[in-house]
């Protein structure tokens with residue numbers, strides 16, 4: 001059966017466990033997986049800038065023995081000539097076995113997935129909407145440091161309005177029992193109503209006070225203010241440094257709290273925090289490649 005990953009709910013909790021188990025096996029013995037994707041081709045279709053997501057997808061495919069074609073700039077694809085996105089994807093389906101796609105429009109990956117007859121599509125970010133493979137990376141990190149997904153208090157901090165990694169992580173973590181959220185943002189960048197409505201109101205609180213909120217958290221998930229989604233540059237400049245996590249704020253946090261960030265970071269975490277053992281965002285980035293290797297194998301139905 002043809003499956004896609006467009007948003008976290010496309011996979012059951014059991015699917016997630018299969019992926020984590022597979023990623024663990026890859027981390028333990030990467031050589032064993034070096035030929036699993038021989039003869040397979042990944043289409044890497046990035047209509048928006050990316051460093052970690054694109055390079056981790058491409059490294060993942062090469063490390064599985066497959067190959068990659070694609071582009072990292074919307075200007076070089078035929079959509080720049082006016083071709084519809086779905087026509088582009090229907091064409092790519094004739095050449096490639098699987099596609100990872102990032103696009104500035106919400107719903108772009110979903111729209112394309114509906115036209116596919118044989119090629120799985122992975123949403124590598126659709127506008128301010130969802131980013132399910134970052135969530136896989138985040139969950140690998142949480143599992144590594146916390147050993148569980150249940151009964152955790154997660155602070156989501158920064159741009160909750162436009163942050164697609166935030167929306168996907170919230171949606172996925174809400175599926176686990178006893179998980180509560182603290183939404184930490186300026187008034188202008190609050191979590192949109194449509195996402196809040198997905199969970200019971202007893203499971204979240206909202207604040208703009210990071211220094212106080214940090215005390216109760218198991219996980220603090222920081223995020224960048226999403227400059228490219230703002231209509232007004234002035235508004236962006238006013239809000240961009242609203243939160244800066246520094247050593248002073250970290251003093252209020254528990255010894256076993258962890259700080260996550262999907263990266264790229266701009267100013268929202270002072271570099272002095274990087275040496276705090278609770279700052280695990282660069283470790284987090286490492287998990288990204290292994291979980292994407294597992295995801296490619298899973299969607300292509302391949303075994304080592």
Ligand code: NCD
Nearest residue numbers: 052053125165224262263264
């Ligand atoms: C995030 C994204 O693209 O949404 N980055 C990533 O994939 N690691 C976060 C961001 O750009 O702020």
